[in-house]
Amino acid sequence: MKINNTNDDSMLNHLLESLPPEDFARIKPLLESVTFSLGEVLYETGDKMSHIYFPTSVIISLLYIMENGGTAEIGIAGNNGLIGMALYLGGETTSSRAVVQSAGSAVRMKAEDMKKEFQLGGIFQNTLLRYSQSMITQISQTGVCNRLHSVQNQLCRWLLINHDQLPGDTLVMTHDLIANMLGVRREGVTQAAGFLQDNGYIKYVRGTVTMLDRPGLEKICCECYQVVADEYDRLLGKFVRKNKHVKKAVLAAA
């Protein structure tokens, strides 16, 4: 992790962006910009966190590690979320590991500062609590999808969720790592990804995956992606869904 001297505001976090100007003005001086590289661990199971993080471009995975070594992702937070719910929920620590899944930056806030703001009980508190509920939905849906849907369905869901947080269409990620996230075998991911590539939905080469046909992916995906996205919309509004195809059409028309 690198602490940035210059506070580049060109990109921000959706939760912070959604705050009214006067609230954001109060909070802004408390923020500090940091940059993470791929694979970094923000905290381990049981670690006490000193800061709450609001990703601006970094994508963080919340991973569960079982006693037998198996892993599974329970949730993702990108520029539409935050890391450190346990700090305001009161538990201080969580039983999961937070890993950088895609390098980038975040702004952070000292735990004490955040708690003071939270105690004011205004829109900031409200936003954090609503985000918690959207996270509960995400975790639930992920769990149910694990149980009832095929690896291919889950891979689609996972790609779509990640795509929403990405600046472009390309994700740096090996099949092996995706398998760890989904809690399945690497070969299972290879096979599912192979199918998606053969049918023109994605393209991948040695550790990168590129989305080619997002609307197509949405079509062959189970409902799980949409349910979570819609619930986030409802709870937090302002959700910027990826609509590259729409954007392209608009650009072409212009």
Next chain:
Amino acid sequence: MKINNTNDDSMLNHLLESLPPEDFARIKPLLESVTFSLGEVLYETGDKMSHIYFPTSVIISLLYIMENGGTAEIGIAGNNGLIGMALYLGGETTSSRAVVQSAGSAVRMKAEDMKKEFQLGGIFQNTLLRYSQSMITQISQTGVCNRLHSVQNQLCRWLLINHDQLPGDTLVMTHDLIANMLGVRREGVTQAAGFLQDNGYIKYVRGTVTMLDRPGLEKICCECYQVVADEYDRLLGKFVRKNKHVKKAVLAAA
């Protein structure tokens, strides 16, 4: 649902019990006792709730229903929990169904009253938030267990969690319903339950399951039960783990 005239306080809810006397005194007049029968639905996906419920003897399942009709339980709340997190988290509705899994009573509180109390920001708010975190842990662990552990392991976990909320050792529940909770086949449950019965852990007949050897169940269960129970302990303390065997030993010694 039946609204009770007499407020029988002989049994209470652990979360409410844990409040300091002065706080509880303020809250008590706002409570109303209600009784539920097996299978009743407290709310459907998307329903707006008017009350928050604190179970005293009833056990409630939170179920997800997929488009293809498949179901899976994401969490349970008994006398150590509450139903209606969405009310204080701000979303008002949830994308799950709350079903009575074991008949019994609860006390409830009007949503507005609860919100006012919550806004005071004291121990009541703290308790509710900590409970949310414990619920997040439960949901996560359930999801991961779904993915990585066998049906038999999951059945053990599920039985233990339910046993913790039961007044006795007998649960009224068919294999078919358990299958719906776990998101697996009825036959799978029959097989796993058969194994548990053959080895003296449980006994069952036509819609009832009785725990015979709880410590044994804990031994052959995956870690998932313990992780959730420990986290609840840490967050909310005062968790009354079922220790029938210990109690019996104590009684025998007396």
Next chain:
DNA sequence: CGTCGGGTGTGCGATTGCGCACGGATAAGT
């Protein structure tokens, strides 16, 4: 006392995913 329906036991083939193992291909380092 007989019927009926829900709950449980069980068997079978199909499918999915797992574990392992190896081979080829590509990037990265020396």
Next chain:
DNA sequence: ACTTATCCGTGCGCAATCGCACACCCGACG
């Protein structure tokens, strides 16, 4: 340019689970 590590493709046998079908059993109800 050569080695090495990493990533991906693929095949095989195995285990778990699924989907379905049917038989049995018990209790409820008429």
